Amino acid sequence: MAYWLMKSEPDVYGIADLERDRTELWDGVRNYQARNFLTSMALGDRAFFYHSNTKPPGVVGLMEIVAINVVDPTQFDPSSQYYDPKSSLDSPRWHTVTVGYLETFAQVVTLDQLKETFIPDELWVVRRGNRLSVMPIDDAIAEKLLQMAQTSRV
């Protein structure tokens, strides 16, 4: 079982939305590096939910990968902001996963905390100027992160 980190803006889709919906197709990723990580995910992998573009940014909960190699339907929808005219039904460009809700942490593990604890090579989200929205996390780092999420409870 591998660990990942996936970013979303809570104004667009946050952990509370996923808690309500229980599962969600993670659509709209249009970056090849991020897509390649999505397509290398396996059923049962865990992913940390990261809230970006909010105050404070940070890791807010945990998800499970419940479906893999899902074709992102928004690439074929001209009315979608994620429409990709260069993609075709024969050979879709964009594959993704469906995530399932597992847990909302009692407190956000903030980006500030993450920067204090991890170096950029350990956790890419603390890299300066990092814009990648899907990234792998080593087991040891993931376990440390889970401990932080537990101990941050009041």
Next chain:
DNA sequence: GCCAACGTTGGC
């Protein structure tokens, strides 16, 4: 709201 970082596009 600003702007640094960075990925993508397109002219050449």
Next chain:
DNA sequence: GCCAACGTTGGC
């Protein structure tokens, strides 16, 4: 294939 211009991300 280079690289300037442009658009987007995302922290601050």
